[in-house]
Amino acid sequence: MNLSGSPTKTKHRSLILSMIFFLLLPIPVLAGGSSDSCATTYPIILAHGMGASAEILGIVDYWGGLDDVLEDEGADVYITSVNGMDSTVNKAVDFTAQFHQILAVSGASKANIIGHSHGTIYTRYAISNLGLSDKVASHTSIAGPHRGSAVADAVVGIVPDSLEWLVGDTMDFIYAFLFGDTNPNSLDNAYDVTRPYMINTFNPNTPNMPNVYYQSWAGKIKTMAVDARNWYFIGTWPLLLAYEGSNDGLVSINSAKWGNFRGTEDGSWYSAGVDHLNIVGMPFNLTPGFDRDEFYIDLVSELKGWGY
Numbered sequence: 212m213n214l215s216g217s218p219t220k221t222k223h224r225s226l227i228l229s230m231i232f233f234l235l236l237p238i239p240v241l242a243g244g245s246s247d248s249c250a251t252t253y254p255i256i257l258a259h260g261m262g263a264s265a266e267i268l269g270i271v272d273y274w275g276g277l278d279d280v281l282e283d284e285g286a287d288v289y290i291t292s293v294n295g296m297d298s299t300v301n302k303a304v305d306f307t308a309q310f311h312q313i314l315a316v317s318g319a320s321k322a323n324i325i326g327h328s329h330g331t332i333y334t335r336y337a338i339s340n341l342g343l344s345d346k347v348a349s350h351t352s353i354a355g356p357h358r359g360s361a362v363a364d365a366v367v368g369i370v371p372d373s374l375e376w377l378v379g380d381t382m383d384f385i386y387a388f389l390f391g392d393t394n395p396n397s398l399d400n401a402y403d404v405t406r407p408y409m410i411n412t413f414n415p416n417t418p419n420m421p422n423v424y425y426q427s428w429a430g431k432i433k434t435m436a437v438d439a440r441n442w443y444f445i446g447t448w449p450l451l452l453a454y455e456g457s458n459d460g461l462v463s464i465n466s467a468k469w470g471n472f473r474g475t476e477d478g479s480w481y482s483a484g485v486d487h488l489n490i491v492g493m494p495f496n497l498t499p500g501f502d503r504d505e506f507y508i509d510l511v512s513e514l515k516g517w518g519y
Contacts, residue, residue, distance in 0.1 A: 249511040250285030251519055253321045253348045256313060257290045258306060260328025261400060265292035275492035280504045286511055289313045289322075293333070298399035299413070302333035307341045314346065321348040323519050325510070327491050328462070329404060331355025331427075331469070335417050344420035348519040350470070351510065352427035354459055354490050357414070358466040359406030361454040362447045366401050409466075424519065425470025430459035431477040433484035441486045459487040476501055 249255075259265055259273045266272060278288040291313075293305040313322065324347055326334045331352035337343050338350060356363075402408060419425050432441060432448050441448075444460030455463035457475075464475055476485040479500025488494065492503040 247285035249281050249508060249515060251287075251323060251511060251515045253319050253323050253519060254287040254289055254313065254317050255281060255511060255514075256310065256322045256324050257288065258324060258326040258330035258334045259290075259292065260326075260330045261404070262295050265290045273491070273493075275496050275503070277492065277503070277507055281507060281511055284508055284511070287317060287319075289317070294393060294395050296395040296397040296400045298396055299329070299333045299336055299403045301396065301399075302329070303336040303341055306333055307337045307343060310337065310343060310346070321346050323347075323349045323351070323511075323514055325351040325353065325507075326355065327353045328355060328487065329400075331357070332404070332409075332413070335419075336413075338420055338423060339417045344423060347420075347423050349424040349426070349514055349517075351514075352425070352467070352469050354430050354462050354467050354487055355427065355469060356404050356462045356466050357409065357427075357469040358463075359404055359409035360462055360466060361406065361451050362461055363401050363404040364406055364454075365450060367405055406466075419470060424517070426473055427467055427469040427471070428473050428490070429462070429464040429467035429475045430485040430487060430490040431457050431464060431475050432460055432486050433477055433482070435483065441483055441489075443488075444486055459485065459490065461487040476506070 257274055257278065263273050265274070274290060278290055281288050291306055291309045293302040293309075310322065314320070324334050324338075326332075331350075332355060334350065338347050403413070432444060435441060435445055435448065441460060448458060448460045451458035451460070451463050455465060457464045459467075476490060477500075478485050478489075478498055482499035482501070485498055485501045489498040489501060490503075496503050
């Protein structure tokens with residue numbers, strides 16, 4: 212008896228064919244989340260902020276695996292690392308050398324820079340004053356102190372001139388010995404992000420370049436968390452609130468605005484907000500109402516859509 216048309220065999224054959232088809236699907240389809248949504252024309256370069264390096268103490272990943280997150284979505288990502296504590300110019304020189312190496316390795320003619328905190332400042336200097344203007348497609352600033360910070364004003368003002376050498380040398384020793392900085396200069400770093408210097412000296416001498424797209428975001432602490440999640444800003448947040456208004460604990464919203472200001476991240480209504488570290492995923496990438504990975508995937512996806 213010919214059973215080829217029986218319901219049972221037909222069902223089994225369909226199941227087997229379905230399994231074979233599924234197993235033959237391209238790997239990207241099977242790998243959940245993988246796509247080319249972040250496959251920008253030019254590579255992404257991440258530039259860290261003040262007081263840290265790409266790997267803090269050689270252990271903690273400053274970006275918390277953000278490079279892997281973006282690469283899983285098709286981006287080509289590179290991470291630079293400069294002295295945690297040093298002048299803006301010295302950091303910019305170091306960054307520029309690494310930038311050229313990245314272009315050489317990637318074969319790209321340009322790159323997209325995403326900087327956080329002081330990383331937005333020394334990269335701006337590199338673009339405007341160290342010859343990178345024709346090699347940068349876009350500059351994205353995350354919580355950058357473009358008009359300085361009252362926190363830096365206070366630090367510099369609190370230290371008497373007679374003791375600056377002692378404080379500076381102590382900080383330099385710490386950053387050289389523990390963090391691996393090469394000839395750090397902590398005092399210069401502090402002076403370089405004061406409001407008078409940024410507003411009256413740095414910005415007039417570091418204009419935006421017409422062929423580079425500049426955009427920015429800010430973070431905002433709404434209140435000190437009852438669980439002390441942002442306790443490390445318990446002194447600086449109210450200081451900035453009094454002098455500059457709403458802020459993320461180190462940088463005010465007004466200071467963070469540069470180029471095309473895209474908005475402020477402050478998390479869900481019940482959260483304490485998004486502070487200066489939360490906005491790059493520190494600590495532990497757990498901020499109610501703010502999905503760090505989704506934020507940067509959307510950011511880079513837009514760059515792709517704009518042809519960058």
